[in-house]
Amino acid sequence: MPGVAVVDSGNYSLEIDTGFLIDAFTLDSATRGILDGAEYVLNGTTEFAEVLDGVNSLTCRRGRRDMGDQFGAGSLSFTMLDTTGVFNPFNQDSPFYDTANDQPGLAPLRRVRLSRYDANDVQEYLFVGRVVNYDYNFALGGLDTVIVFCADDFYLLSQTDLASFNVSEQLSSTRLSAVLDRPEINFPVAERDITTGTQTLGGSAAFTVDNGTNALAYCNQINVAEQGRLFMARDGYITFQPRIGNTLSAPVADFHDDGTNFAYNGVGVSFEANQVINRASVTILGSNSPQVAEDLASQAIYFIQTDSITNSLLHSTGAALTLSEYLLEPEPTARYTSVQTEFLMLTVPQRDLLATLDIGTTITVEKTFTTSGNSTTELAQELAIEGIEHRIDVNRGHSVTYWTSPTTVVYQFIVSDAIYGILNADNVLG
Numbered sequence: 001m002p003g004v005a006v007v008d009s010g011n012y013s014l015e016i017d018t019g020f021l022i023d024a025f026t027l028d029s030a031t032r033g034i035l036d037g038a039e040y041v042l043n044g045t046t047e048f049a050e051v052l053d054g055v056n057s058l059t060c061r062r063g064r065r066d067m068g069d070q071f072g073a074g075s076l077s078f079t080m081l082d083t084t085g086v087f088n089p090f091n092q093d094s095p096f097y098d099t100a101n102d103q104p105g106l107a108p109l110r111r112v113r114l115s116r117y118d119a120n121d122v123q124e125y126l127f128v129g130r131v132v133n134y135d136y137n138f139a140l141g142g143l144d145t146v147i148v149f150c151a152d153d154f155y156l157l158s159q160t161d162l163a164s165f166n167v168s169e170q171l172s173s174t175r176l177s178a179v180l181d182r183p184e185i186n187f188p189v190a191e192r193d194i195t196t197g198t199q200t201l202g203g204s205a206a207f208t209v210d211n212g213t214n215a216l217a218y219c220n221q222i223n224v225a226e227q228g229r230l231f232m233a234r235d236g237y238i239t240f241q242p243r244i245g246n247t248l249s250a251p252v253a254d255f256h257d258d259g260t261n262f263a264y265n266g267v268g269v270s271f272e273a274n275q276v277i278n279r280a281s282v283t284i285l286g287s288n289s290p291q292v293a294e295d296l297a298s299q300a301i302y303f304i305q306t307d308s309i310t311n312s313l314l315h316s317t318g319a320a321l322t323l324s325e326y327l328l329e330p331e332p333t334a335r336y337t338s339v340q341t342e343f344l345m346l347t348v349p350q351r352d353l354l355a356t357l358d359i360g361t362t363i364t365v366e367k368t369f370t371t372s373g374n375s376t377t378e379l380a381q382e383l384a385i386e387g388i389e390h391r392i393d394v395n396r397g398h399s400v401t402y403w404t405s406p407t408t409v410v411y412q413f414i415v416s417d418a419i420y421g422i423l424n425a426d427n428v429l430g
Contacts, residue, residue: 003117004052008344009398010351011117014055014078015048016131016148017110018096019103048113049096049106054080056394060114060127062152063231063359063387065337065403068307070220071231073154076114076127082144089136108132112150114390118352126355126390128236129153152232153187157216160185164211169204169315172197172226176219176240185215187238194240199226202315206286225313227326231359234388241360243326244384246408251364251382253353255339258368258378262350266340266401267367271332279306280327282320285313291321298330335406336365336381343398354400361385362407382407 003011055078062074080087086094089104096105114127129152137145163184167175173196180187201207201222209218223230229241254261278298283290290308307327314320343351357363366380387403 001117001121002123003115004050004394006392006394007397009392010343010348010355012052012392012398013050013113013115013117013123014052014058015113015115016051016106017112018047018049018105019098019107019110048111051080052394054083056081057396058114058390058392060390060392061387062127062234062389063385063403065387067386067405070223071154071229073158073216074127074129074152074232076112076129076150078148080146080148082146085144087134087136087146088144089134106131106134108134112148116355118355119348124352124356125235127152127234129232130155153191153236153238154216154232157185157187157219158214160215162209162211162213162215162218165209167201167203167207167209170201172199172201172222172228172313173240173242175201175313176222176230179215179219179222180238191237193233193237195242197226197228197240198242199319200315201225201313202285204286207313221311221313224309225323227323229360229386234356234358239359251362253350253357254364254366254380255341256366258366261366262341262354263345264339264341264365265345266338267336267365268338269334270337271334273302273332274305275329275332276302276305277307277327277329278302279304280324281306281308282312282314282324282327283310284315284317284320285311287317287320289317291317291324293321293324293328295328295330302330302332333406336367336383336404338401338403339363339365340399340401343400351398357385357388357402359385359388363402363404365404 001011003013006012058076058078060074060076064071082088085091086096087106088094091097092099094105098105109130112129112131113125115123115125117123129150131148132151132155133149135147135149137147139145161184162179162182165182167178173194177192177194179185180192219230227243229239229244231239233239255264256262257264276298278295279292281290281292309323312320312323314323341354346354362382362384364380364382366378368378371377383404384407385402386405389401390398392398
């Protein structure tokens with residue numbers, strides 16, 4: 001089996017782009033300089049160095065912990081033991097040193113890929129991004145180490161400013177694509193997974209994008225108008241999902257604490273006052289008329305708790321009012337906020353499935369509670385994944401935490417069924 005074995009978890013790979021091209025055409029070379037050859041081509045294939053065999057542990061985080069947060073750059077961090085000096089940037093004898101250009105092969109902003117192999121040896125990516133920083137620690141008389149910090153391509157967007165450009169009235173997904181097409185960004189079309197949005201954004205002079213606008217901040221502003229999800233998926237694709245609404249009941253994994261289904265060893269529960277939003281205000285760009293939605297009954301119990309958006313990209317005050325109403329959460333609700341499991345607690349098929357879960361996926365978490373009289377009851381909730389954290393220790397195994405949000409669950413209509421055969425707010429056509 002390929003990769004490096006992680007105890008009770010499977011085989012994994014951690015690859016860093018060395019900057020070399022394995023099969024690139026080279027002018028005037030006796031072997032690589034043959035035109036129309038099948039072995040050496042103009043573009044070449046990037047060479048990746050496998051480094052997991054020199055790493056003890058790593059941590060990978062993507063997504064958000066709470067629905068109210070914006071998605072930022074995902075991160076990957078790990079420490080490499082440099083027993084032979086091959087990672088030393090000053091070591092010109094290192095196999096990773098680019099002698100032609102007199103620079104280290106393992107350099108900042110090179111691609112990095114963390115993956116796991118399933119039972120059929122299919123490589124499934126957990127994180128794709130770029131190295132942001134190599135932090136070298138030279139130990140006199142000891143082992144040198146290299147702490148590596150990585151981020152997904154949201155980092156590149158955060159480091160880029162947009163040039164001024166005029167926009168037209170268009171769907172949120174179309175606007176996002178237009179931003180990614182800008183020459184100062186030029187995000188690869190093949191690495192996009194953008195679903196058609198539900199909200200129309202404004203196109204008047206007030207919505208003109210100013211020179212120097214941060215690219216990631218503007219992309220997040222698009223998502224605030226949509227109220228969907230905008231994130232980098234585990235395979236490195238920029239992913240856009242439309243406004244979050246009802247979820248057709250179809251959990252891909254059921255986490256139980258009774259010894260059945262997917263076992264887990266940690267669950268977070270939240271029942272907080274700051275979940276309440278009983279006054280929401282949205283103002284579109286170029287307008288001085290905030291659109292306000294309120295729940296007076298909630299305010300009488302939980303005081304006034306406000307969410308305000310002052311620079312919405314929505315095209316009309318009507319759409320702004322609809323968003324204000326969408327943002328209202330009049331009552332706090334006890335819910336599961338996270339679930340954690342260890343791969344050593346799972347079967348091989350379960351490990352394979354959990355390694356491929358991504359943001360926006362629906363799962364179920366069920367917990368057993370002891371009630372008065374020492375009786376027990378089970379409470380299950382269907383939830384959406386908002387954030388993912390992988391912790392992998394070669395000698396201790398793989399643990400994963402999913403941060404979740406509540407969903408409004410509906411069920412698929414079934415003809416002649418006593419429960420699901422009635423068309424209503426809970427049962428819908430698929």
